[in-house]
Amino acid sequence: MKKLISRFRQLYLITIVAMLGFVLYSCPSKIIPCTHTWTDGVVIIAALCETEGEQEQFCSICGEEGPVKNLVAIGHFWDIFSEGGIAPTCTEEGQGAFKCQNCGKTVSGELIPAAGHVWEVFGEGGLVPTCIEDGHGELMCKSCGEIVIGETIPAIGHRFISYTNNNDATCTQDGTETAVCANDGCNESHTSILVNSVLGHIFVSYAYNNDASCIEDGTETAICINDGCNEMYSRNVGNSALGHDMIWTKATEPTISTDGEEESSCNRCGHSGERRPLYATGTIGLVYTLVNNNAAYSVSGGTVTTGEVFIPAYHRPNEQSDYLPVVSIAYGAFRDSNIISVKNTANISIGDSAFRGCTGLESVDFPLATSIGNLAFTGCTSLESVDFPLVSSIGNDAFRNCTSLLSAEFPLLTSIDIAAFENCTSLLSVEFPLVTSIYSSAFYNCTSLLSAEFPLLTSIGNSAFNNCTSLESVEFPLLTSIGYSAFNNCTSLLIVKFPLLTSIVYRAFFNCTSLESVEFPLVTSIGDEAFHYSTSLLSIEFPLVTSIGYRAFANCTSLESVEFPLVTSIGDNAFHYCPNLLSVEFPLVTSIGDNAFRNCTSLERVTLGTITEDNFGDAFPYNLRLFYFFYGGAGTYVRTPPSTFWEVYRE
Numbered sequence: 001m002k003k004l005i006s007r008f009r010q011l012y013l014i015t016i017v018a019m020l021g022f023v024l025y026s027c028p029s030k031i032i033p034c035t036h037t038w039t040d041g042v043v044i045i046a047a048l049c050e051t052e053g054e055q056e057q058f059c060s061i062c063g064e065e066g067p068v069k070n071l072v073a074i075g076h077f078w079d080i081f082s083e084g085g086i087a088p089t090c091t092e093e094g095q096g097a098f099k100c101q102n103c104g105k106t107v108s109g110e111l112i113p114a115a116g117h118v119w120e121v122f123g124e125g126g127l128v129p130t131c132i133e134d135g136h137g138e139l140m141c142k143s144c145g146e147i148v149i150g151e152t153i154p155a156i157g158h159r160f161i162s163y164t165n166n167n168d169a170t171c172t173q174d175g176t177e178t179a180v181c182a183n184d185g186c187n188e189s190h191t192s193i194l195v196n197s198v199l200g201h202i203f204v205s206y207a208y209n210n211d212a213s214c215i216e217d218g219t220e221t222a223i224c225i226n227d228g229c230n231e232m233y234s235r236n237v238g239n240s241a242l243g244h245d246m247i248w249t250k251a252t253e254p255t256i257s258t259d260g261e262e263e264s265s266c267n268r269c270g271h272s273g274e275r276r277p278l279y280a281t282g283t284i285g286l287v288y289t290l291v292n293n294n295a296a297y298s299v300s301g302g303t304v305t306t307g308e309v310f311i312p313a314y315h316r317p318n319e320q321s322d323y324l325p326v327v328s329i330a331y332g333a334f335r336d337s338n339i340i341s342v343k344n345t346a347n348i349s350i351g352d353s354a355f356r357g358c359t360g361l362e363s364v365d366f367p368l369a370t371s372i373g374n375l376a377f378t379g380c381t382s383l384e385s386v387d388f389p390l391v392s393s394i395g396n397d398a399f400r401n402c403t404s405l406l407s408a409e410f411p412l413l414t415s416i417d418i419a420a421f422e423n424c425t426s427l428l429s430v431e432f433p434l435v436t437s438i439y440s441s442a443f444y445n446c447t448s449l450l451s452a453e454f455p456l457l458t459s460i461g462n463s464a465f466n467n468c469t470s471l472e473s474v475e476f477p478l479l480t481s482i483g484y485s486a487f488n489n490c491t492s493l494l495i496v497k498f499p500l501l502t503s504i505v506y507r508a509f510f511n512c513t514s515l516e517s518v519e520f521p522l523v524t525s526i527g528d529e530a531f532h533y534s535t536s537l538l539s540i541e542f543p544l545v546t547s548i549g550y551r552a553f554a555n556c557t558s559l560e561s562v563e564f565p566l567v568t569s570i571g572d573n574a575f576h577y578c579p580n581l582l583s584v585e586f587p588l589v590t591s592i593g594d595n596a597f598r599n600c601t602s603l604e605r606v607t608l609g610t611i612t613e614d615n616f617g618d619a620f621p622y623n624l625r626l627f628y629f630f631y632g633g634a635g636t637y638v639r640t641p642p643s644t645f646w647e648v649y650r651e
Contacts (some may be wrong), residue, residue: 034062040069047071047230049103050160051282052182070182075163076100076112088112090144117141119153127151131186159183160190169197171229199226203233212240214269246273255279257310257343279435282312286627291329297326297353300333309339313346329354330627331373335559340382344369350376352395366391374417384426388413394420410435414443418461440483446471460486468493472514484527490515504530506549528551528571542567549575583607 006119009461011577031516036116037063039060053071058064076098082516085096094112099105119128123138135153160179163353175198178191203222212218215264221234282639286309297315314323326351334342336357343365352373355361356631369388370470375396377383383402387409392522396418399405406426415437415449421427430443431453440461441448449468457476465471473495474487484506487493493512497519504526509515511533518531523542528549531537535557547569554576562575572593575581583605584597590611597603 008607019093034059034064036064037061038066038067040612044068045071045073045200047074048379049074049076049100049105051410058389068181068212072180074102088114090114090117090146091143094365116156117153118143118145124145129156131156131158131181131183131188132322141369153388156183158188160188163192163194165197166191168501171195171199171201171224171226171231174198199231201231202226206235208237209234209387211413212237212513214242214271216245217241226363241270244269244271244273248591250278251275252278254280256281256283279314280310280312282315282326283309286311288315288317291328296324296328298328298330299326299336300330303341304334305337306339309334309342311344311348313344330358334358341365342475347390347607349373354375355380371395374398375400377402393417396420397422399424415439418442419444420447441466443468459483462486463488484508485510487512503527506530507532509534525549529554529558547571548572550578553578572596573598575600578603 029215036055037610041058041434044054044056049606050073052073052156052213053531055071057066057069059066074303074629076149082619084100086092086095087098088096088107091114093114097106097108098112104170117295117345118141119135119139120142121128121137122140126137126139127135127455129135132155133153136151138147158181161182163177163179166176166178173290174196175194176191177194178189178301183192184342203494204225206220208220208221209218217236217238219234220237221232224231224233226598226646227527245268246287247267248262248264251263252260259280260278261275262278263631265271273279283304286301287298287300289300299311306469311329315326318322322400324504326346326348329351331351332353332491332517333351336355339358341361341363342355342361345367347368347370347584348374349367350366353375354363354373355377357379358377359379359645360617362382362384364377366385366388368390370390370392372388372391372394376395377386377399377401377451378397379402381401382404384404385407386399386405387410387413391410392412392414394410394413394417398417398418398420399408399533402427403423405421405427407428408421408430410432412434413432414434416435416439417534418431418439419441420439421430422441423446424443425445425447425450427443427453429449429466434456434563435454437459438454438461441463442461443452443465444463445467446465447467449465449471452465452471452474454476455477457479460479460483460587464483465474465486466485466488468487469489469491471487471490472492474493475495475497479498479501480500480502482498482501482503482505483498486508487496488507488510489511489512491511491513491516493509495517496509496515499519499521502522502524504523506522506527507529508527509518509531510529512531513533513535515531516536516538518537518540520542522544525542525547526542526545526549529551530549531553533555534553535555537556537559539554539561540553541563548564548567548570548571551573553562555571556575556578558580559575559578560580560582562581562584564586566588568588568590569588570589570592572595574593574596576595576597577599578597579596579599579601581600581603583603585607587607587609589608592608592611597606
């Protein structure tokens with residue numbers, strides 16, 4: 001009832017004031033400024049449960065539009081829709097499951113805060129509590145109807161609900177947002193930090209700073225495009241490092257025979273780089289010719305005709321050119337010149353006739369040379385020693401007529417070509433551990449050669465050691481073939497052992513006047529004049545020989561006995577003039593040539609097995625001491641008394 005009376009009083013006062021204002025405003029003689037009494041107008045935005053609304057205001061006296069009024073959020077009007085729920089009141093929390101009757105929002109399992117009283121003046125002299133001032137007098141809650149009289153109602157406090165972004169965030173700081181108190185009649189505002197609203201820098205257009213170094217990437221920089229921000233940001237530009245700009249400078253100068261050195265440094269930063277050789281320049285006057293598709297050089301003597309020669313490992317025509325290897329010494333490069341020494345320290349091949357006729361050449365030094373061509377050192381009559389540790393092949397006549405050569409070392413040589421050392425009359429010894437073949441005349445007329453060791457040798461060419469008059473012994477355990485006159489006129493040769501040899505050819509040991517014994521267990525044939533004039537040979541045994549050639553043992557004046565159990569054929573003059581031969585036995589012989597045993601003046605006994613007289617003809621002329629001659633089978637013999645004719649006796 002009191003509430004209705006209070007409302008009536010308010011309407012009465014409003015009506016009286018409005019009429020008075022109309023009279024004052026309408027009086028033309030008195031113009032009084034309107035003090036405006038604002039009256040609610042049209043609702044622009046309705047207040048919702050949780051959001052404020054807006055309402056127009058106008059002056060109830062003059063009709064002028066006033067400021068827009070904020071409408072406080074009306075709050076939820078909860079309705080219980082589960083058993084046991086308690087709706088919130090102005091003073092008590094609610095709980096359970098609720099649904100707002102206004103907006104339909106539902107909550108479940110949450111405490112709904114007490115709504116709080118919404119006071120209005122009920123009686124005279126009452127004052128509604130504001131945000132900051134207490135209320136008192138006769139007041140009534142709009143929500144629950146509670147009436148208080150004479151009590152102090154605490155200030156309700158500000159309600160800041162709807163915040164507006166102030167758009168003041170920067171690149172590095174959060175912006176703010178501001179809300180106006182939602183309580184009626186309060187325009188107090190509150191500003192707070194809008195968390196995570198910082199804009200962050202935006203860097204778009206980068207400019208390169210041209211600051212790359214040899215080893216580090218350069219950078220590029222951009223300015224933030226946000227208004228009012230001049231912040232700059234720099235970042236690396238990948239793969240922009242310049243790299244070193246290396247230049248070469250000489251550290252030590254090369255000489256004719258020794259390498260120099262140059263070092264690299266960066267033209268920008270001074271960084272020290274690698275070092276590389278400046279190769280020895282070689283003797284001045286040498287001429288270099290491009291070979292191998294312009295990938296290497298061959299060298300020749302040019303104007304160099306005397307003195308010491310150094311051939312460089314690499315050559316370049318000028319400092320701007322690349323070095324290329326010097327791989328060969330050209331044909332006839334120094335032929336007939338007066339040089340006295342030559343040296344090269346690289347892998348090089350020595351061409352045909354390269355030093356031919358260099359009669360003053362005393363020393364050669366090629367530690368890495370791999371091959372020597374034909375006639376390369378022929379006629380180098382002053383050369384005393386050669387050592388080629390890597391050479392695997394030498395050509396024909398390579399050292400022929402090097403008459404002062406004392407020693408030669410070729411540890412990797414596998415074959416010795418024709419006349420390679422012919423007429424090296426001072427050569428004392430040779431040792432070639434890997435040689436398997438020696439070609440014709442290889443050591444012909446090496447008259448000072450004392451020994452030769454070839455443990456892997458399998459073949460010897462014609463006249464290979466012919467006239468090696470100082471050679472005393474040869475033993476080649478793997479030798480299987482031997483050329484004619486191989487040891488012809490080796491007058492000092494004492495011992496020969498070739499355990500795998502199967503054939504002895506023409507004049508193989510002709511005139512080996514010191515040869516006393518031979519050992520050839522596998523030989524099956526002996527060629528013409530094989531041991532002719534081997535005047536010191538005392539005895540011979542050839543258990544597998546089947547044929548003996550012409551004059552094979554002629555003039556073997558010391559020969560006393562022979563044993564050939566398998567011989568079937570003996571050539572003409574095979575044992576001609578063997579004056580000390582006492583007896584012979586050839587149990588399988590089927591033919592004996594003329595004069596086979598001519599002038600074997602000490603021969604006393606001959607056994608020939610089943611051969612008939614028709615097959616040996618005049619084989620034994622002038623053998624005046626021959627007393628017993630057996631042939632034609634068992635029990636047949638001829639007794640020859642001291643006379644020029646034979647008498648035949650048969651049992």
